[in-house]
Amino acid sequence: QVQLQESGPGLVKPSETLSLTCTVSGGSISSYYWSWIRQPPGKGLEWIGYIYYSGSTNYNPSLKSRVTISVDTSKNQFSLKLSSVTAADTAVYYCAREVVTLVPPGYFDYWGQGTLVTVSS
Amino acid sequence: AIQMTQSPSSLSASVGDRVTITCRASQGIRNDLGWYQQKPGKAPKLLIYAASSLQSGVPSRFSGSGSGTDFTLTISSLQPEDFATYYCLQDYNYPQTFGQGTKVEIK
Secondary structure (H helix, E strand, O other): OOEEEEEOOOEEOOOOOEEEEEEEEOOOOOOOEEEEEEEOOOOOOEEEEEEEOOOOEEEOOOOHHHEEEEEEOOOOEEEEEEOOOOHHHOEEEEEEEEEOOOOOOOEEEEEOOOEEEEEOO | OOOEEEEOOEEEEOOOOOEEEEEEEOOOOOOOEEEEEEOOOOOOEEEEEOOOEEOOOOOOOEEEEEEOOEEEEEEOOOOHHHOOEEEEEEOOOOOOEEOOOEEEEEO
């Protein structure tokens, strides 16, 4: 059974960089796409971006200038960095596995439990 | 980006009721649509992919239909554990976009 677990600071100061890591267990990170998705408190879901195990990425244009997603296949982990954060970036951040049948995009079959990141001084 | 509009935003229903939620895309997305269930404090859970394919382990009372711009999620007989918020997600192109959600509450 594949499991995903987010980790990282729960509190980030405005203008600083949010950094999160997702550790994949019960399966290999290879041959799949891996995404970050966020949900502000009481609001809907927003796709942030994905990374393929080979390292190719695609980001939401609304966040593209501030987002970097990277992968470490030796550790079965992938990571999110979001720079210049403001209070609007306060959200629960989820990592998820994306299943692509022919060409991306695909659907999300496994999700982490989510981690709340609050942006506040 | 493709806009996904769900209706209704919320509904009240009783156990045993048949419930239908709709999702409309701002442009045609073939059958590249999924439905997700989210309970408070939990991650979303995949119910349906490719508009009508039931994810492994999901009860058969859940079904999906539609293609192009109009899609439907149906719960044939609502159970107590089905009270949750439901989201559609288009995976036709990037950025993938979610509907705003439909909260199913107990009547």
